[in-house]
Amino acid sequence: MKNYHWFLLFLIFLSCQEKDKSFDIIIQNGSIYDGTGENPVQGDIGIIGDRIIKIGDLSSEEAVEIINAEGLAVSPGFIDMHTHLEPLMQLPMAESLLKQGATFALGGPDGGGPWPFGSYLDSLDSFDLGINVGYLVGHNTIRRQVMGMEDKKPSEEELKQMESFVESGMNEGAFGISTGLKYLPGTFSELSEVIALSKIAGEKDGIYTSHLREEGLGLLGAVEEAIIISREAKIPVVLTHHKAIGVKMWGASGKTLAMVDSARALGLDIMMDQYPYAASHTGISVLIPSWAMEGEGFAERVKDKALKDSIKSGIIFNILNDRGGNDLRRIQFSRVAWKKELEGKTLQDWLEMEGLEPSIENGAELVIQAQLNGGTGTIYHAMDEGDVENIMKHPMTMIGSDGRLSSPADGHPHPRAYGTFPRILGYYVREKKIMPLETAIHKMTGLSAERLGLKDRGFLKEGYYADITIFDPNTVLDQSTFTDPHQYPIGIPYVIVNGKIAVKNGELTGISNGKVIRKNKQKRD
Known part of the structure; x- marks a missing residue:
């Protein structure tokens, strides 16, 4: 009998706890987009701990924090x-x-x-x-x-x-x-x-x-x-x-x-x-033929005239046909640790800053120089x-x-x-x-x-x-x-x-x- 009374007290305790239970967060009156691609529904979301506990009408419930999402999308x-x-x-x-x-x-x-x-x-x-x-x-x-x-x-x-x-x-x-x-x-x-x-x-x-x-x-x-x-x-x-x-x-x-x-x-x-x-974003080296970048030998290769000419031809091709977008103004610098004033500027801007004709050939020369200096982060509008x-x-x-x-x-x-x-x-x-x-x-x-x-x-x-x-x-x-x-x-x-x-x-x-x-x-x- 004693155990029975304890059991009844336990049930009463649970019942009281349930009645007094509050959510940590309630999001009220939002347009709920559930992530399935279906149309939204109006309703509330109740959160306890790190989980969504209830979705529906929670207007009679209490919470530590209530977010009024009327007119907002809840995703x-x-x-x-x-x-x-x-x-x-x-x-x-x-x-x-x-x-x-x-x-x-x-x-x-x-x-x-x-x-x-x-x-x-x-x-x-x-x-x-x-x-x-x-x-x-x-x-x-x-x-x-x-x-x-x-x-x-x-x-x-x-x-x-x-x-x-x-x-x-x-x-x-x-x-x-x-x-x-x-x-x-x-x-x-x-x-x-x-x-x-x-x-x-x-x-x-x-x-x-x-x-x-x-x-x-x-x-x-x-x-x-x-x-x-x-x-x-x-x-x-x-x-x-x-x-x-x-x-x-x-x-x-x-x-x-x-x-x-x-x-x-x-x-x-x-x-x-x-x-x-x-527009994409990657390093300036994407304009350079991959064979030229093998190992640590890029600096040595560009010292060889024949190899440099081949490397430069590859860069010109990529400026004309690939990420360069056939326009030096489409190549924009994002991160340049060795020349901060270039950040936000284009390859054409750099040529003009150096007093050089804004030609694709001269652009290729500066690409080589940029890589020798440690490279750049680059935005390509192509x-x-x-x-x-x-x-x-x-x-x-x-x-x-x-x-x-x-x-x-x-x-x-x-x-x-x-x-x-x-x-x-x-x-x-x-x-x-x-x-x-x-x-x-x-x-x-x-x-x-x-x-x-x-x-x-x-x-x-x-x-x-x-x-x-x-x-x-x-x-x-x-x-x-x-x-x-x-x-x-x-x-x-x-x-x-x-x-x-x-x-x-x-x-x-x-x-x-x-x-x-x-x-x-x-x-x-």
Whole structure:
């Protein structure tokens, strides 16, 4: 009988607790876009701890903090599928992403993942991060560890070592493997090498993302290569920052998208990500023939007149036909450590500053000089807006900024570092009406979460992590420009990361609640 009385008291206690129960956060009266691409519903969202507990009518409930989202869109936090997170330890709040509404960023793109992989992720655990992050293991990084910068085929032993590195990276939490086949030393690799390494990632449920071997005149062949890798390695493929570079390739997106559709019709899992700008960003060395960059011998090669003439011819070709866009004014400097006054200026500006005729030949000479001085970060205005919109509308295109974490007054970055997601919502959805808002949100959230295999993220569902972005669909817009990049967007008043308000009224709260997420170590609580 005594135990029975204790049991009744326990039930009464639970009942009282339930009646007095309050939410940590309630988001009221918002238009809820759940990330599936379906039309929004009006309602409330209740959060306890790091989870969404209830979606519906919560008007009679209490909370520690209530957010009135009337007139606002309530979305899953945006997922950046391609991010340069290298400065994360210096900029752990990731403010340039967080204020865009991004709550998860995928690092290690273009073959450049961190190494040693597991210990790097472990070290990040000790930082107070503003957003959630995950990483890819980088092919270029691994090849450099095993083979240096040599232009050769790996020996059987070297290939096995690279395979073991991919396997260990996957076991330590990588979401897949990335390649940068346009960059050193990845450009020296043959198809068979990439397939062998990608098989390891595929067996561990990873994905393959690729900066294609060519995005200009060789674009179609490079897309074909990626499709072959998907087929032979049995791995999902993402054509990352998909684009058509150079005036001669404008309009080629129609062909590449048809190739993607054909591959998918055959059962291959091919997708894309994209940033919403008609300009790319990489180093000045992309204009230099890759053979000239092998090892540490560039400075010696340009001392040889015959070799220098050949190198210069290659640069002229790339200015005319590839990233140069056939116009020196299309080549804009973003980071120039050895000549800061060049930041924001173009290659033509530099020629004029030096009192030189603004010819392609003289431009090639300065490209050589820039590389000898340590290189530059460079923006290339060599894409067509029609291709950007065509790729964006494809149902298998996700969104990735390809931006580097940035802070005010640090260099002259590509505006995508501050503006990618609000630019989609404000410029392409609201102003140009390229796609419905719910479709754009799906591309930024649910579609990406499914591609990555993120557990309990990317959608607004009960039981899912409370990664939430609240924005005004009538005002949201990027402010960062190519001439004045260090500007945060407008129209994103709230960002919630793992149940904590990280941005309130458009400003950081100082709360850092991000996590390092490991692909094969995610748990369902």
